[in-house]
Amino acid sequence: MRMFNPLSLLYLAAGAFGVALAYQLVVSRKELGAxxxxxxxxxxxxxxxxxxxxxxxxxxxKITGDDQQTLGGWLYDLSHPRAGLQPGETxxxxxxxxxxxIPSAPVADEQAPSIQEMQAASKPAFNYARPYPRMxxx
Numbered sequence: 001m002r003m004f005n006p007l008s009l010l011y012l013a014a015g016a017f018g019v020a021l022a023y024q025l026v027v028s029r030k031e032l033g034a035x036x037x038x039x040x041x042x043x044x045x046x047x048x049x050x051x052x053x054x055x056x057x058x059x060x061x062k063i064t065g066d067d068q069q070t071l072g073g074w075l076y077d078l079s080h081p082r083a084g085l086q087p088g089e090t091x092x093x094x095x096x097x098x099x100x101x102i103p104s105a106p107v108a109d110e111q112a113p114s115i116q117e118m119q120a121a122s123k124p125a126f127n128y129a130r131p132y133p134r135m136x137x138x
Contacts, residue, residue: 042051057070064074077083085091089098113121
């Protein structure tokens with residue numbers, strides 16, 4: 001009498017393989033978890049260093065010639081060409097020109113009075129030592 005038929009051996013091999021696979025998953029769960037976390041972090045849109053953003057920004061930096069440029073910054077620059085310019089200023093090839101003259105401080109023709117002169121010239125409206133008039137006892 002046979003103890004094992006071929007189908008039983010197949011089931012036994014599959015069971016042993018399943019136990020070995022489960023053991024391997026339990027043992028390497030930390031490494032597997034770290035690898036999965038790294039993959040998910042590389043495509044996370046909230047991560048500033050994700051793979052998609054880094055690739056797109058590299059292309060934008062090659063196009064603009066600015067190694068600090070990002071896609072968002074480039075789109076802002078394209079849609080706001082006068083950002084940072086004062087009225088009358090123009091920018092050509094990165095150089096700002098024109099604009100209104102900034103007035104300088106006026107030149108005084110005469111010497112400003114000193115504080116003592118201003119105090120002597122001013123007369124108080126009332127006596128600060130006695131702010132309220134005396135009331136008569138009538």
